Amino acid sequence: MTGQGERLARVALSVVAEPGDDRLLALVERLGADLVLDRLRSEAALAPRFHGLEPARVLDDAVRAGLRFVVPGDEEWPASLDDLAAVASLQRRGGVPVGLWVRGPARLDRLAASVAVVGSRSATTYGADVAAGIGADLAHAGRPVVSGGAFGIDQAAHRGALAADGTSVAVLACGADRVYPEAHRRLIEHLGAEGAIVSETAPGGAPMRVRFLARNRLIAALTTGTVVVEAALRSGALNTANWAGRLNRPLMGVPGPVTSGSSQGVHQLVRSGAASLVTSGADVLEVVGAMGEHLQVEPRGPERPRDRLSHDQLQVLDAVPLAAGAVVDSIARTAGLGVGPVREALGALVRLDLVEREGSGWRLAAPARE
Amino acid sequence: MTGQGERLARVALSVVAEPGDDRLLALVERLGADLVLDRLRSEAALAPRFHGLEPARVLDDAVRAGLRFVVPGDEEWPASLDDLAAVASLQRRGGVPVGLWVRGPARLDRLAASVAVVGSRSATTYGADVAAGIGADLAHAGRPVVSGGAFGIDQAAHRGALAADGTSVAVLACGADRVYPEAHRRLIEHLGAEGAIVSETAPGGAPMRVRFLARNRLIAALTTGTVVVEAALRSGALNTANWAGRLNRPLMGVPGPVTSGSSQGVHQLVRSGAASLVTSGADVLEVVGAMGEHLQVEPRGPERPRDRLSHDQLQVLDAVPLAAGAVVDSIARTAGLGVGPVREALGALVRLDLVEREGSGWRLAAPARE
Numbered sequence: 001m002t003g004q005g006e007r008l009a010r011v012a013l014s015v016v017a018e019p020g021d022d023r024l025l026a027l028v029e030r031l032g033a034d035l036v037l038d039r040l041r042s043e044a045a046l047a048p049r050f051h052g053l054e055p056a057r058v059l060d061d062a063v064r065a066g067l068r069f070v071v072p073g074d075e076e077w078p079a080s081l082d083d084l085a086a087v088a089s090l091q092r093r094g095g096v097p098v099g100l101w102v103r104g105p106a107r108l109d110r111l112a113a114s115v116a117v118v119g120s121r122s123a124t125t126y127g128a129d130v131a132a133g134i135g136a137d138l139a140h141a142g143r144p145v146v147s148g149g150a151f152g153i154d155q156a157a158h159r160g161a162l163a164a165d166g167t168s169v170a171v172l173a174c175g176a177d178r179v180y181p182e183a184h185r186r187l188i189e190h191l192g193a194e195g196a197i198v199s200e201t202a203p204g205g206a207p208m209r210v211r212f213l214a215r216n217r218l219i220a221a222l223t224t225g226t227v228v229v230e231a232a233l234r235s236g237a238l239n240t241a242n243w244a245g246r247l248n249r250p251l252m253g254v255p256g257p258v259t260s261g262s263s264q265g266v267h268q269l270v271r272s273g274a275a276s277l278v279t280s281g282a283d284v285l286e287v288v289g290a291m292g293e294h295l296q297v298e299p300r301g302p303e304r305p306r307d308r309l310s311h312d313q314l315q316v317l318d319a320v321p322l323a324a325g326a327v328v329d330s331i332a333r334t335a336g337l338g339v340g341p342v343r344e345a346l347g348a349l350v351r352l353d354l355v356e357r358e359g360s361g362w363r364l365a366a367p368a369r370e
Numbered sequence: 371m372t373g374q375g376e377r378l379a380r381v382a383l384s385v386v387a388e389p390g391d392d393r394l395l396a397l398v399e400r401l402g403a404d405l406v407l408d409r410l411r412s413e414a415a416l417a418p419r420f421h422g423l424e425p426a427r428v429l430d431d432a433v434r435a436g437l438r439f440v441v442p443g444d445e446e447w448p449a450s451l452d453d454l455a456a457v458a459s460l461q462r463r464g465g466v467p468v469g470l471w472v473r474g475p476a477r478l479d480r481l482a483a484s485v486a487v488v489g490s491r492s493a494t495t496y497g498a499d500v501a502a503g504i505g506a507d508l509a510h511a512g513r514p515v516v517s518g519g520a521f522g523i524d525q526a527a528h529r530g531a532l533a534a535d536g537t538s539v540a541v542l543a544c545g546a547d548r549v550y551p552e553a554h555r556r557l558i559e560h561l562g563a564e565g566a567i568v569s570e571t572a573p574g575g576a577p578m579r580v581r582f583l584a585r586n587r588l589i590a591a592l593t594t595g596t597v598v599v600e601a602a603l604r605s606g607a608l609n610t611a612n613w614a615g616r617l618n619r620p621l622m623g624v625p626g627p628v629t630s631g632s633s634q635g636v637h638q639l640v641r642s643g644a645a646s647l648v649t650s651g652a653d654v655l656e657v658v659g660a661m662g663e664h665l666q667v668e669p670r671g672p673e674r675p676r677d678r679l680s681h682d683q684l685q686v687l688d689a690v691p692l693a694a695g696a697v698v699d700s701i702a703r704t705a706g707l708g709v710g711p712v713r714e715a716l717g718a719l720v721r722l723d724l725v726e727r728e729g730s731g732w733r734l735a736a737p738a739r740e
Binding site for chain 1: 388415418419496499500576577578579580624625626627628629633634637640641646647648649650653687688689690691692693694696699703704706
């Protein structure tokens, strides 16, 4: 358990620093929050940021608003986030957050099997339907669904999971006490009541671009894999996809019509090899599942009468013409079989509705013509 | 140039044997057509097949009907077909045809750069539109388009190529003098007049299932790569796809809505790694092109004003809130910049229509909110 001093230092850092500031977070990793905070306090240029800041009061107010502040070392701290330290030290991007503000009953340490479902805010109805379906499939498999609470794909994924009585978590770019976008008030309140609202931004913080980008890394890091359902070539969802790649988490893309701009970004991810193609929740579970856990049976078309034919019957069926009928002799020649076995096979094929009479000959019946 | 005796022996084999008979074709490769024909003639069981057969007359009749018979050794023989010998000896499937019956001005030895575009007979309008577009793109790039003349994707691919004044070739399962399906009489006559109709089946031969399967191997072997546009899980197009794989030819798949059964087979090919995903004729050209020849510029969204901003301007833009305005001091704190540079940057951002006044503060203008 992290001491109260360290916790309050992290609260203070959460207020004065921007989410995902790689230099600051690297220092915190190396020196601890207390020391970093002391240093920042001593820098004259930053003095205005500390003006009137009382971390204990920030924390109290947050708790009264139903929030909690989860920091590394807490039982609820999700170990998956620690992977951000490796990426930060190699690529000087992001880093482990000083802490996460959380509202809602879902515990962050129970998200180890969760899956991110993200995509365009300007989703098509196709994309929204697919995202909702995947959200529901994941929920049925007991997998929490993590997304960004945004319009379009995010919303559909959350709703799909909630409709299937699953756990869903929204990671927001604004404070976890706020609602953004405002039009999603009901959805976000629902997630706060049944799942969780998570943010690296301190309570009251407004959604700003830099915070969206920092937020995206958390969506990728909290989850065991990321599914992009629709994304145009410049979609913010591709930023989350990049983070999944940096974190070596499986990245998946749902294809769509090549004529739809909303699928272009996804197709590019698949074409470049960054993402694997998935078409359903079952496909997603196969990719993120423990080895063998969700191995899917290859989908097959429905069984056809042809599948149960003997070798002779197949030979004969292949020798029966499509349109104009052929006499038994001609069929026997083509099939390379004697007339006797051919007559026998024809009888069986007629009973199976695969072959029919045509004048003095035989031809394929409709069900065999495919 | 192949001698007349060998040629007539191959005509005879083309009449008495079924296309793609791997044992027979392997014997022809090893012993030559003359010897194999002699052996077959001596087998009592096959006597009926030879009854009344006069190869010279078959050839004469065919020539009168506008056909020619192209055999290995002829100048027009497409070298690409010889790859079928390797597959046949390793996998005991198919084999090099004894000859091809051809109608139309397109020469088979000019198909080295051709691309196969195949797919479901029961195509959706989406699939047909995409196939026609790819057919046209290939034609514009000077690439002949090869397909099977069937309903759906095949037809659309042929028509797309013809509409772009390109060369298109149909490989049929029936004799090259026949029309199948009958509803495609105009298309097939058009292909015979402008491109070519090709068949391994002797003139007059009816379309039968075994001939469709043998035909599919020729579509894959004649071309430098195969594109599957739509294919349900049991589609015959997947048989052509398998042949492309066996022949080590690039196999490509066009994705579609995951809710469309017509795209399921294609998605499975991409998921399994058998096919690469393509979304356009340009993608196809990149895959089949000689190295570097058709390397595509990665598609990018349109350039945005943001792309031309200075570092300070970007910092300030990221610090400007989305909805409620923020005063200059607050923006400066968030951006970590002095008030002077922030005022300067805000001026530039307003001129670019990225930031606007809101009360005493500033907020993002609509174009910057995406």
